[in-house]
Amino acid sequence: DTGVSQDPRHKITKRGQNVTFRCDPISEHNRLYWYRQTLGQGPEFLTYFQNEAQLEKSRLLSDRFSAERPKGSFSTLEIQRTEQGDSAMYLCASSPPPAGSGRPNEQFFGPGTRLTVL
Amino acid sequence: GEDVEQSLFLSVREGDSSVINCTYTDSSSTYLYWYKQEPGAGLQLLTYIFSNMDMKQDQRLTVLLNKKDKHLSLRIADTQTGDSAIYFCAEIYQGGKLIFGQGTELSVKP
Numbered sequence: 316d317t318g319v320s321q322d323p324r325h326k327i328t329k330r331g332q333n334v335t336f337r338c339d340p341i342s343e344h345n346r347l348y349w350y351r352q353t354l355g356q357g358p359e360f361l362t363y364f365q366n367e368a369q370l371e372k373s374r375l376l377s378d379r380f381s382a383e384r385p386k387g388s389f390s391t392l393e394i395q396r397t398e399q400g401d402s403a404m405y406l407c408a409s410s411p412p413p414a415g416s417g418r419p420n421e422q423f424f425g426p427g428t429r430l431t432v433l
Numbered sequence: 434g435e436d437v438e439q440s441l442f443l444s445v446r447e448g449d450s451s452v453i454n455c456t457y458t459d460s461s462s463t464y465l466y467w468y469k470q471e472p473g474a475g476l477q478l479l480t481y482i483f484s485n486m487d488m489k490q491d492q493r494l495t496v497l498l499n500k501k502d503k504h505l506s507l508r509i510a511d512t513q514t515g516d517s518a519i520y521f522c523a524e525i526y527q528g529g530k531l532i533f534g535q536g537t538e539l540s541v542k543p
Contacts, residue, residue: 319475346529363530419481424477
């Protein structure tokens with residue numbers, strides 16, 4: 316049983332460098348979400364895709380952030396010109412198409428990519 | 434606005450009951466969730482409650498929902514050391530995005 320996978324699990328970079336993270340959702344899941352979690356806080360929503368379409372972006376997602384899901388399967392999150400404030404755990408989640416009424420649309424989370432910006 | 438609040442820490446003795454509380458803002462959320470996060474592990478969905486329910490029981494877990502006060506609680510009966518983790522409540526918004534609380538760190542002492 317393959318869950319949501321993320322790569323890399325850890326990334327250390329210097330301020331000003333670009334980084335790219337990858338998320339592979341559970342196959343057949345058409346929705347894919349990106350969240351960011353800083354120490355001592357809950358995950359904060361960044362953006363989500365339904366198939367290849369990016370349907371919502373949070374105000375947290377500055378111009379330096381871009382996310383893609385080109386074929387409606389895996390997704391990438393790129394951060395350009397990283398800043399120390401970008402240091403966080405970046406979480407990806409996927410969910411299947413909405414089920415019938417009375418059932419929640421469960422999101423399955425990956426293990427996250429921990430980014431440290433020096 | 435979107436805001437979910439929780440108390441940050443809870444310490445209990447093994448065998449006692451734990452009650453973790455949460456307040457939320459969006460009364461139109463169809464579901465409310467409890468997630469568990471253990472060190473080095475991903476977020477795991479523990480349980481959920483549909484917004485037209487007042488209570489849901491799932492083995493050692495009891496979820497209570499007070500829609501009038503926008504208050505959600507999670508009770509863990511017979512708390513074990515393996516229950517030590519951070520617990521997040523979350524509400525769902527249109528499109529499926531989840532808004533999480535800050536998390537409650539549960540510490541279970543033997």
